[in-house]
Amino acid sequence: MHVGDHEVIVKTTGLCLGYGQRMVLVQVDFEIRSGECWFFLGPNGEGKTTLLRAMLGMIRPQAGQLWIHPELGQRERIGFVPQRCDINPTLPTTVREFVLLGLVGIHTDQNDEALRLEWALDKVGLGRLEGKDYWSLSGGQRQRALVARALVRRPSLLILDEPTNGLDLAAEDAVLRFLAELNRKEQQTLLFVTHNLAIAARYATHIALFHAGEVVSGPRREVLNRQTLERIYGVAVEISSNQSGASVVTVCPPERRP
Amino acid sequence: MIHEFIDSWALFHNTYLVGWLIGLLLALVGVLVVARDQIFIGAAVSQASTLGIALALGLGSWTATDALEWLHADAFLSAMAVVFSVLAALLTARGGEDGKESHEAVTGWVFLVSASGAILIVSHSPHGLDEIHRLLSSSIIGATQRDIWTFSALVIVTAVALAASHRRVLLFALDPAMAAAVGMRLKPWALVTSAWLGLAVGLSIRSAGMLYTFGCLVLPALVAKNVCREVRPMFVVAPLVAVGTASVGFVLANHYDDPPAQMTVALLCLLLTVAWLIRRLRRGRV
Numbered sequence: 001m002h003v004g005d006h007e008v009i010v011k012t013t014g015l016c017l018g019y020g021q022r023m024v025l026v027q028v029d030f031e032i033r034s035g036e037c038w039f040f041l042g043p044n045g046e047g048k049t050t051l052l053r054a055m056l057g058m059i060r061p062q063a064g065q066l067w068i069h070p071e072l073g074q075r076e077r078i079g080f081v082p083q084r085c086d087i088n089p090t091l092p093t094t095v096r097e098f099v100l101l102g103l104v105g106i107h108t109d110q111n112d113e114a115l116r117l118e119w120a121l122d123k124v125g126l127g128r129l130e131g132k133d134y135w136s137l138s139g140g141q142r143q144r145a146l147v148a149r150a151l152v153r154r155p156s157l158l159i160l161d162e163p164t165n166g167l168d169l170a171a172e173d174a175v176l177r178f179l180a181e182l183n184r185k186e187q188q189t190l191l192f193v194t195h196n197l198a199i200a201a202r203y204a205t206h207i208a209l210f211h212a213g214e215v216v217s218g219p220r221r222e223v224l225n226r227q228t229l230e231r232i233y234g235v236a237v238e239i240s241s242n243q244s245g246a247s248v249v250t251v252c253p254p255e256r257r258p
Numbered sequence: 259m260i261h262e263f264i265d266s267w268a269l270f271h272n273t274y275l276v277g278w279l280i281g282l283l284l285a286l287v288g289v290l291v292v293a294r295d296q297i298f299i300g301a302a303v304s305q306a307s308t309l310g311i312a313l314a315l316g317l318g319s320w321t322a323t324d325a326l327e328w329l330h331a332d333a334f335l336s337a338m339a340v341v342f343s344v345l346a347a348l349l350t351a352r353g354g355e356d357g358k359e360s361h362e363a364v365t366g367w368v369f370l371v372s373a374s375g376a377i378l379i380v381s382h383s384p385h386g387l388d389e390i391h392r393l394l395s396s397s398i399i400g401a402t403q404r405d406i407w408t409f410s411a412l413v414i415v416t417a418v419a420l421a422a423s424h425r426r427v428l429l430f431a432l433d434p435a436m437a438a439a440v441g442m443r444l445k446p447w448a449l450v451t452s453a454w455l456g457l458a459v460g461l462s463i464r465s466a467g468m469l470y471t472f473g474c475l476v477l478p479a480l481v482a483k484n485v486c487r488e489v490r491p492m493f494v495v496a497p498l499v500a501v502g503t504a505s506v507g508f509v510l511a512n513h514y515d516d517p518p519a520q521m522t523v524a525l526l527c528l529l530l531t532v533a534w535l536i537r538r539l540r541r542g543r544v
Binding site for chain 2: 056057058075080082084085086087088090091092093094096097100101102103104105133149153
């Protein structure tokens with residue numbers, strides 16, 4: 001089975017998630033289609049990571065349904081880029097070994113492994129650094145190696161949890177532009193989890209806003225409006241377009257607030 | 259020197275074979291310990307098994323010999339060593355989560371309780387105190403045929419398990435958050451690896467004492483860490499370092515009439531110093 005263009009790959013219906021008695025998300029309904037670029041947005045502690053964990057099979061729904069396309073199987077075709085990589089920094093490892101760790105749970109032979117590695121490293125622009133010491137890479141290059149580790153699974157859905165955390169402006173811009181290109185050129189479905197509204201306004205095709213157990217989701221232009229943002233963030237905002245046509249969200253100074 | 263070693267084979271072959279097998283087993287397990295930065299846990303688990311042995315000796319001395327004969331059996335001492343080291347490994351694997359005590363604090367507690375308790379329990383038993391001092395100072399002389407079979411089986415099972423699931427083991431050791439995200443169940447993994455560490459250390463302590471056990475657990479893996487460019491080859495280099503160094507240690511100890519366990523650990527320390535220098539030179543050149 002293959003995921004077709006614009007086919008639904010994740011669908012939630014009345015999904016409720018929580019930990020024990022504590023409900024975090026209630027009645028969540030949305031669907032992600034192949035080739036879309038989603039951003040899960042919202043203040044900390046509103047359930048973004050909880051939904052992500054459910055999609056990765058780490059927690060079970062308390063009610064409702066979370067449907068994942070059969071092609072994504074037992075999550076073999078879901079790539080995940082975690083917020084932090086907690087590898088013991090005194091351990092020796094190369095870019096090659098680090099990226100190949102992403103193949104856990106996937107049956108490959110040596111040939112396939114080599115092809116996947118070459119493809120993933122090429123995609124992230126680390127093609128010539130395969131044998132390089134992972135710890136000698138810059139922050140931006142390490143982030144690319146993390147993405148390559150997820151890409152080596154040839155994912156139908158690539159989930160990125162705060163992928164630009166801790167990067168300087170230049171590295172952040174480079175990583176985001178590369179991911180946007182991956183979405184545009186390769187039709188790679190992306191799902192970012194972030195609280196950075198500015199990058200969502202610039203790169204998202206779809207947005208899910210998390211607030212008080214609710215999720216407001218849909219195409220960027222429908223969700224990213226003044227009323228919704230003011231309700232969720234509790235501050236007055238203005239939305240404008242910059243020279244390249246991308247949306248820019250700014251918080252109004254106190255004197256201009258109603 | 260080599261001839262003397264060969265001549266001593268008839269008398270000490272069990273000792274040499276068990277020394278090599280323990281080196282192999284602990285070096286393999288030790289790569290995981292070092293990769294997860296749990297060296298202090300290795301020390302605490304080793305110390306906990308001496309507490310188990312002390313308790314077994316204490317129970318033996320407090321009860322009449324003919325009433326409960328099994329309390330004095332060697333198997334009972336080994337079983338207590340294994341039970342306590344497994345318990346310590348499981349206990350130190352917990353903690354570190356939000357709102358709970360840190361790994362270091364739990365590990366420190368296990369180490370200190372075991373170190374003080376082991377001596378206190380046997381302090382009024384001259385035989386028990388001697389046994390604990392012997393375990394702490396390490397002696398691999400006196401290994402039996404049964405030890406050879408036991409450690410051979412453990413080495414084979416460990417090597418096969420690592421070969422069959424090396425990538426999962428690596429990911430679990432290196433990046434547990436990612437391991438969970440790709441569907442690995444971390445709790446059973448932590449349980450099995452901790453229990454295996456406890457089993458390997460508990461049995462090794464009983465046969466080779468604390469110094470040799472702890473030395474073989476961490477030193478070969480640390481040497482491998484400093485000379486390898488990746489974690490995967492550490493699973494080959496560490497056992498080679500352990501067996502190679504133990505061989506040289508046994509030959510030298512036999513020639514100079516020194517204790518083989520201490521000789522091997524001293525050589526491993528020397529090798530680690532050299533490995534540190536090599537790493538420093540390599541980095542300087544880069």
